[in-house]
Amino acid sequence: MSPKTLTEKILSRAAGKDVSPGDVIEAKVDIVAFHDLTGYHVIEVMEKAEMLKVFDKNKIVIAFDHLAPPPDVRSAEIQGYIRKFVRSQGIPNFYDINYGILHEVLIEQYANPGQVILAADSHTTTSGAVGAFAQGMGASDIAAAVITGKTWLVVPQPFKVILEGKPAKWITGKDVALKLLGDFKADYFNGMSIEVFVKDSLSFPMDYRATVSNMGIEMNADALMFIPDQETKRYIKEMRGYEPEIITPDNNAKYVDEYTIQLDKLEPLVAAPHSVDNVKVVNELEGTPVDQVYIGSCTNGRLSDFEIAAKIMKGKRVKSRCIAIPASYKMFKEALEKGYIQTLVDAGCIVTYGTCGPCLGGHFGIAGPGENIVSTSSRNFKGRMGSNDAKVYLSGPAVAAISAIEGKITDPRVI
Numbered sequence: 001m002s003p004k005t006l007t008e009k010i011l012s013r014a015a016g017k018d019v020s021p022g023d024v025i026e027a028k029v030d031i032v033a034f035h036d037l038t039g040y041h042v043i044e045v046m047e048k049a050e051m052l053k054v055f056d057k058n059k060i061v062i063a064f065d066h067l068a069p070p071p072d073v074r075s076a077e078i079q080g081y082i083r084k085f086v087r088s089q090g091i092p093n094f095y096d097i098n099y100g101i102l103h104e105v106l107i108e109q110y111a112n113p114g115q116v117i118l119a120a121d122s123h124t125t126t127s128g129a130v131g132a133f134a135q136g137m138g139a140s141d142i143a144a145a146v147i148t149g150k151t152w153l154v155v156p157q158p159f160k161v162i163l164e165g166k167p168a169k170w171i172t173g174k175d176v177a178l179k180l181l182g183d184f185k186a187d188y189f190n191g192m193s194i195e196v197f198v199k200d201s202l203s204f205p206m207d208y209r210a211t212v213s214n215m216g217i218e219m220n221a222d223a224l225m226f227i228p229d230q231e232t233k234r235y236i237k238e239m240r241g242y243e244p245e246i247i248t249p250d251n252n253a254k255y256v257d258e259y260t261i262q263l264d265k266l267e268p269l270v271a272a273p274h275s276v277d278n279v280k281v282v283n284e285l286e287g288t289p290v291d292q293v294y295i296g297s298c299t300n301g302r303l304s305d306f307e308i309a310a311k312i313m314k315g316k317r318v319k320s321r322c323i324a325i326p327a328s329y330k331m332f333k334e335a336l337e338k339g340y341i342q343t344l345v346d347a348g349c350i351v352t353y354g355t356c357g358p359c360l361g362g363h364f365g366i367a368g369p370g371e372n373i374v375s376t377s378s379r380n381f382k383g384r385m386g387s388n389d390a391k392v393y394l395s396g397p398a399v400a401a402i403s404a405i406e407g408k409i410t411d412p413r414v415i
């Protein structure tokens, strides 16, 4: 048998036969998930098809995040409709408005190396951080998977990224994601799956990996997986108390290409308006006035993000408005226990938990016309965070925090 990449290994297992890039396959799915905004459509499709029964209630995960807490009557109504479905199907893995963002729930509690995970949301790629083949799909495809436990896929072309060295000061996952977006541009990885190999496993922790995988969809990749290693085991053990079995590519497996990033040479990067691949080194944008900063989302709402923000904000006051939202109840609690929330509140930030809210211009801090926003989230398209006349700059937590303190885009390397 020829040596296999991680993509081929996972999809061969899911298809029950040997598969290669380009094959159209039927694959068994390990987890199917949806949230409030798309869940409504998923259930609607099931109703129309008169196939309301889920294939396995233990393999469905549902979290309310986009409309949490409901900003209007329609949102409350949608959530009521989904709660009814949850009850009628007896789905145990359900997270109401008091928990957090679906992708964070999945990596904290469910996703395992080697699985196939589907969800009705494009940022499902996040679960690739633990080495799952995780892909977002539309409501009809998700409805089909919820009913049958299967899906169809084209096996993507695997591309290898190698991370070398230890991250330079203030460098995190966002800088790696933006580096790939800046160097390759947003549509380059179409039809490919990216497999990231971290040379020094513990130098690039799971929080950072989740940010990179999360932005895999911004690169148009079918999946962005970190090759499971010691850090994968450490994270799952810490979160769930068990050590997962890991699956890795064979030596000499064939990739379409490979690309190495030197973590110690990376500089803090920012995606300037209005595209995720309009990437600049932070000092090219230095001094740009900032009206609002958002630290959070399924891209950068984890403990290390708030640790960095708290380090930078300690004993200072923000000059820009700043909204901070840990991605889950667990992240909120941990940030609270470690004193990060206290620091952020003392600095003048608004803090809450468990919502997509500002990330997609939904609620809880919509950008007004003419405003400049620095955000740790995933997208900066025109109108993404509110007004079409707002400008969104995407960055990691260090640039966001220091820019909030200074009221203008600032290079964190000054501290």
Ligand SMILES: CC(C)[C@H](C(=O)O)[C@@H](O)C(=O)O
Residues within 6 Å of the ligand: 037, 038, 066, 120, 121, 122, 123, 136, 360
């Ligand atoms: C609303 C939802 C379908 C969407 C997605 O799929 O990504 C959202 O989460 C986003 O980040 O734009």
Ligand code: SF4
Residues within 6 Å of the ligand: 065, 066, 101, 103, 121, 123, 297, 298, 299, 355, 356, 359, 360, 377, 378
């Ligand atoms: S936090 Fe943002 S990117 Fe993530 S699922 Fe919610 S809206 Fe999408």
